[in-house]
Amino acid sequence: MTFDSNAFLIIFTGSLIAISCGMLGVFLMLRKMSMTGDAISHAVLPGIVIGFFVSGSQRSLEVILGAGLLGILATLMIDWLRKKARVQLDASIGITFTLLFAIGIILINLFAYKVDLDQECVLYGEIAYLPIDLWITKSGLNLGPRITWLAGLNFFFVSGFIYLLFKELTLTSFDESFGSVIGIPSKGINLALMSMVSYTTVSSFESVGAILVVALLVVPPATAFLWTKSLIPLLKGTVILGILISFFGYYLAYWLDSSIAGMMVTVAGLFFGASVLLNRKRNSSKSGTSPLPQSFGI
Template sequence: MDALYIISAGSLVAITCGLLGCFLILRKMAMVGDAISHAVLPGIVLAFLFSGSRDSVIMLLGAGIIGILTTVLIEFFHKKGNLQTDAAIGVTFTSLFALGVILISIYANEVDLDQDCVLHGEIAYVPLDLWITDSGTILGPRVLYVSGFVLLLILSFIILGYKELYLTTFDPAFATAIGISTVLWHYLLMAAVSLTTVASFESVGAILVVALLIAPPATAYLLTESFPKMLFITAVLGIIVSIMGYYLAAWVDGSIAGAMSTVAGLLFLLAFLFSPSEGLAIKKWRSKEMKTEI
């Protein structure tokens, strides 16, 4: 049963992150998830300092506010400072992350938090974090309910705003011409990424969240030229990564999050080499075939 809980939690997070990751990759903003996952550290500390509570909802609220602030700052530096997007991301998240480390070091005796705990998480603890009602009824791991709710929220966002997200991703000039606000949908997407990142790294860790935001969508990108198919393939890959990652970790007796990230990387490598249309090995084989025919 523990294996089922862990794989289910990994799959829910992987699907949610992967669907948003498809938009990030096509918008050339893949590392925004990494930036948010690091930059929210001061939000977690400040939420504790102002509330005096370690309640997860308060922590998520503080982290979420800083996550949205991160996206605003990135866009501000990119547009107003004429910085490249990657430079704006680097300046923003390193500064905010450093601020979080400083706050932790100053209030280390008062705040039972550390940056390693925040960044790495531990998906293996999912079966231990149970939702118990006041009457003593055990409803199962709390993470499954949180991740399931976030997935439904993101699915609703993508389905209801699919036209706007699609146009602002592929043809922002046309979207603007027909009255769709590219700025509004950019920030809505970034808010969704912030929510997903913050809600996910508490259970699986920021490193795995970043891997799931990037690797499955990048793999799907190499396997198809159809965006709807890319979304579907990404979701399937997320489930495969969770299943294979868990059993790889059990086999080598290692980190589950690390194993899942490794599997995600290996699947990308296979697609990079053997994708029917973009695979490096396939292209070389076709080139040799053409030379032979000539």
């Protein structure tokens, strides 16, 4: 087992993706909308197909824009079904992502069956190919792995988004009605959050895949939530977990000769399971007291 430049690039890129997904996942979890990420990850498929039709390439800006627009559409559909049609949130999520995902599969089968654009290509990624997928300019300059640049750009956008809108995200996550009363555009903040989730999902397709992005959106925040109920420590804990997941996921995959992305999510699940057991043990050692504080603060 060695730690070479390829290992560093894979772990570094995986950490950037896990941190970006995890920080957004914290606010989705607080809004009780964690599975909205699952809906968006499936609902963007028609946008990917349409972007591919326009550009003729899977790696174009049109694909990202198409997927982002479908992610926003999915968010609006979920919100409309929940508030106007009075459908339960879980049902509105299920209706939206199955409908849009089915449309995407139909578009692929009808118009893209002769090209390398199928469900498996779109939904699964392999970060192990990162070192050989280089970004080379027209002048021949090698800038390094393309996916690492995408992950870094995504991390920059997510970090900036949370930093600039931290107060608004916090207030609308805890009490959307109160946020609206004091003048915060709750609907706009929610739409911006879901747009960022859409972009993060799409930009992570080729590395960990859309399905595995869902796990990174949900599991690290849920694990950190077992240990703290304060928002800033929750974000910090999620960041640390993202780094640990990438590191141990890579080396376990190396040792078992398995999928790196899949092993990253497996490690995330192991961290969550261990946290549950440790908290249960801590609870049993404190007679008559809860293992976790009941209040939530910043």
